[in-house]
Amino acid sequence: MIKKQKAKPDNMALWNKVSKTDPKTTKVFKGKGGFNGTAICAQAQRRKATEVFGPFGVGWNVGEETFEKFDLSEDPHESQLVYRATMHFVYEDKEYSFGLTSEIQMFSYVKSYSTWIITNDMRKKVRTDAITKGLSELGFNSDVFEGKFDDNKYVQAMREDFAEPPPATKSNRKPASKPSAKLPDWAVDCSAETQRQIKQILKWKGSQCQELWDGIADQPDVTKAEQFAFGINEYVIEKSERDS
Secondary structure, three states, X not given: OOOOOOOOOOOOHHHHHHOOOOHHHEEEEEOHHHOEEEEEOHHHHHHHHHHHHOXXXXXXXXXXXXXXXXXXXXXXXXXXXXXXXXXXXXXXXEEEEEEEEEEEEOEEEEOOOOXXXXXXXXXXXXXHHHHHHHHHHOOOOHHHHOOHHHOHHHHXXXXXXXXXXXXXXXXXXXXXXXXXXXXXXXXXXXXXXXXXXXXXXXXXXHHHHHHXXXXXXXXXXXOHHHHHHHHHHHHHHHHHHHHO
16 A cells, blocks of 8 residues: 655755845844955844734744843953844744854954944844844855855845835826727627717717617618618717717
């Protein structure tokens, strides 16, 4: 007996969904020693997480957060603030979680002033860094972390992928098509002028053409088309008087 094999899960589905980065949400920065890097907009990354998982606090959140000072030496200026937390998220109706961690120097030395200064917003910075790195574990903005943004051709390709369609203008807006009045089969024997008038009346009130044709009785000396043409003229004159 052949057993039905379970479908192999697409392990790259989530990764591929969030790996590409819109260049508009990045910024080039210079690090120590002339190093150039690409910084990711943390808020844009959180927006993408909300798009995939749901609102923060509902579809994903960060909990069990702790901030701890860690001394690297007896010098109090050589200290780090260590952040630890757990990221929780829901994907395809299942709950998942994994740990976050990051650290930041609490002080920096300014040579021009020969003094130590405390790092501004260190709690915010270390928490943001941990969340950014944590989401990258799931594939968010993977192309940046893989170094693909060092390739100008790749960046240009991403600009084209994320480009918004141009707004409609007079030059590219398609003119609205006007409804055309289709000539009924029973009007093919009428004269060209009568057919033109039929089309005009169809635009005004199409049902009256059919009613007029159906109401004409056959006569030996006058064709039905001629009677219809006379009725059409009467209708055109009457409408012109009403509109004037």
